[in-house]
Amino acid sequence: MLLIKxxxxxxxxxxxxxxxxxxxxxxxxxxQGAEMASLGTIDNAWLLADGERIVxxxxxxxxxxxxxxxxxxxxxxxxxxxPEDAAVVDAEGGMLFPSWCDSHTHLVYAGSxxxxxxxxxxxxxxxxxxxxGGGILNSADLLHETSEDELYRQAMERVAEIIKMGTGAxxxxxxxxxxxxxxxxxxxxxxxxxxxxPLTVKATFLGAHAVGRAYKGRQGxxxxxxxxxxxxxxxxxGLADYVDxxxxxxFFTLTETAAMLEAAAKYGIRPKIxxxxxxxxxxxxxxxxxxxxxxxxxxxxxxxxxxxxxxxATMPTLLPGAAFFLGLPLPPAREMLNAGLGVALxxxxxxxxxxxxxxxxxxxxxxxxxxxxxxxxxNAATLNGxxxxxxxxxxxxxxxxxxxxxxxxxxMPSVEFxxxxxxxxxxxxxxxxxxxx
Ligand code: NIG
Ligand code: FE
Numbered sequence: 001m002l003l004i005k006x007x008x009x010x011x012x013x014x015x016x017x018x019x020x021x022x023x024x025x026x027x028x029x030x031x032q033g034a035e036m037a038s039l040g041t042i043d044n045a046w047l048l049a050d051g052e053r054i055v056x057x058x059x060x061x062x063x064x065x066x067x068x069x070x071x072x073x074x075x076x077x078x079x080x081x082x083p084e085d086a087a088v089v090d091a092e093g094g095m096l097f098p099s100w101c102d103s104h105t106h107l108v109y110a111g112s113x114x115x116x117x118x119x120x121x122x123x124x125x126x127x128x129x130x131x132x133g134g135g136i137l138n139s140a141d142l143l144h145e146t147s148e149d150e151l152y153r154q155a156m157e158r159v160a161e162i163i164k165m166g167t168g169a170x171x172x173x174x175x176x177x178x179x180x181x182x183x184x185x186x187x188x189x190x191x192x193x194x195x196x197x198p199l200t201v202k203a204t205f206l207g208a209h210a211v212g213r214a215y216k217g218r219q220g221x222x223x224x225x226x227x228x229x230x231x232x233x234x235x236x237x238g239l240a241d242y243v244d245x246x247x248x249x250x251f252f253t254l255t256e257t258a259a260m261l262e263a264a265a266k267y268g269i270r271p272k273i274x275x276x277x278x279x280x281x282x283x284x285x286x287x288x289x290x291x292x293x294x295x296x297x298x299x300x301x302x303x304x305x306x307x308x309x310x311x312x313a314t315m316p317t318l319l320p321g322a323a324f325f326l327g328l329p330l331p332p333a334r335e336m337l338n339a340g341l342g343v344a345l346x347x348x349x350x351x352x353x354x355x356x357x358x359x360x361x362x363x364x365x366x367x368x369x370x371x372x373x374x375x376x377x378x379n380a381a382t383l384n385g386x387x388x389x390x391x392x393x394x395x396x397x398x399x400x401x402x403x404x405x406x407x408x409x410x411x412m413p414s415v416e417f418x419x420x421x422x423x424x425x426x427x428x429x430x431x432x433x434x435x436x437x
Contacts, residue, residue: 001086002049002067002404002434003079004096010047010072011415012098012382013040014397027399030315030387033340036376039415040398047072047096048079049404049434067404067434089436091408094428095415097378099168099405100359101385101396104272104296104317106173106206106350107162108155108189109139110146113351126326126353127250127278135352136210139176143186152189158349159197162357163437166427168405169396170199170357171272171346171389173244175206179214180230183207187239198432200403202389204272205231205240208252208260223256227263235267241390242272242293247286249279254286261290272317272388276300277328288312294344294388298331299323306332306339315388317344318380320365321354333370344384345377364422374416404434 014027028035050070071079116129116138129135143151162170172190177183187203194201207226215222234240243264247257251274261271270293275283277297284305287295296317298305309316318331336343345366349357359381366377386396394403408429412418418426430437 001083002089002431003082003086004047004089004091004408005075005078006093007045007047007091007096007408008093008411009041009043009095009415010045010398011039011041011095012378012397013042013072014383014399015040026393026401027397028383029392030342030384031379032342033337036337036342036379036384037373039375039378041415042072042074044075045072045096046075046078047398047406049431069398069400069402069404071400072398089429093411094409095412096398096406096408097166098382098397099395099407099430099432100166100381101169101383101389101391102162102167102347102349102357102359103171103294103344103385103388104319104346104348105170105357106175106348107158107170107357108151108172108174108186108193109176109351110142110151110154111139111351112355113138116352120326130210130250136176137178137213139351140178140182140210140212143176144179144182148185148189151185152192155189155193156197158357159193159199162349163197163199163430163432165358165360166407166430167357167359168199168403168432169201169386169389169391171202171204171242173204173206175209175244178207178210178212180233183230184233184237184239187234187237191239198435198437200391200395200405202241202391203239204242204244205234205264205269206244206246208245208257210246210251219256223252223260226260231260231263231267235269240269243269244272244274246274247283248274248277248281254282257283257286258290265290272296276305277322284308288314293390296346297322299328301332306336306341309341310339315344315384316341317346317388318366318370319346319348319354320369321356321362322348324365324369325354330369333366333372337372337376342384343380344388345380346385346388360418360427361422364419367419368422374419377419378415403432405432407431
């Protein structure tokens with residue numbers, strides 16, 4: 001049992017919607033529109049994490065087991081029945097936030113691509129680099145030459161980095177393999193990360209990230225290969241929770257995307273798709289039609305896309321790091337929120353368009369560039385991120401019964417200070433599954 005005391009403010013409390021008795025309080029699964037503008041908080045608080053007390057909490061995945069949030073309150077009502085051996089942690093007047101839920105990353109990759117970074121400075125666009133055989137194919141070549149163990153080692157360095165920066169749940173995509181063998185290698189590395197790190201990890205199969213070199217000029221054949229060989233093999237090993245397609249100009253068409261999503265649906269694998277990054281691709285509408293859990297990027301979208309998302313179960317996910325790094329136009333976050341949509345924020349951590357998994361920075365970017373308020377951006381990077389990767393029953397808010405995943409900041413004058421101080425290392429201590437990491 002773990003008691004955190006002396007917390008100036010607990011941020012991101014969601015204890016609405018009681019289910020059954022008081023031991024089983026269930027938060028909301030996502031926030032939409034005006035709901036995103038408020039953050040549940042209490043001041044001068046304590047929090048208790050307990051791995052044992054709540055054992056039967058619905059559909060918990062065995063792999064996500066661990067310490068859970070048992071109770072919290074204000075200091076005047078400190079729990080009296082605390083066991084002798086409880087660990088007590090003094091937050092020293094810092095704030096406690098639920099860990100970030102980063103619902104879109106490509107953090108398993110080999111090497112790095114700073115050469116293209118310089119090419120971009122010298123005037124090439126992302127698409128021009130891709131057309132020259134660089135970009136994603138460059139990472140695929142590197143990954144092909146890298147052993148599974150070495151790939152795991154490199155990825156775990158990034159995992160350690162994002163844990164330190166406050167991330168507690170992460171979705172990781174394949175997509176730098178582009179052959180059956182190398183896609184499976186990536187997905188096995190993702191599985192190993194899930195088994196060996198305290199993060200909650202979801203895996204997404206993104207064979208349709210680019211056309212593999214062996215299929216150059218034969219995109220249709222590559223799509224058939226994905227449908228006939230890759231998806232069945234991935235499903236047979238149970239390696240993917242979701243399927244993704246880079247549905248955009250110069251990558252995969254709507255017809256191809258639909259065919260791949262249908263193939264995955266036969267195995268019960270739901271889509272999360274890359275849409276509307278480079279052009280108004282129709283990917284948003286297609287995603288909604290296929291009950292995608294999320295449609296991501298959305299740098300190019302208008303009223304029709306917003307209308308298509310209204311009333312759907314699909315979470316629009318914004319990746320402000322990619323727009324920042326590539327100098328893309330900005331997604332219409334305000335219009336989406338004003339239309340009543342929820343949005344999620346994710347890092348897109350990858351070597352080509354967003355070489356950063358710093359979610360606090362993504363929150364700052366959302367405030368600075370997308371005109372989201374600090375409360376909206378924090379909700380987007382926690383509870384709505386959790387929804388966008390299917391873990392909002394166990395992560396994304398301070399809710400009794402959810403995993404004890406949170407971080408403690410240095411003392412701060414306000415919640416708004418976090419995104420405002422956009423490069424200060426404000427996160428002081430990190431706890432995942434009730435243990436300090
Ligand atoms: O999300 N847009 C497609 N894929 C990645 C970039 C991958 C890369 O350039 O390596 C993205 O931005
Ligand atoms: Fe991406």
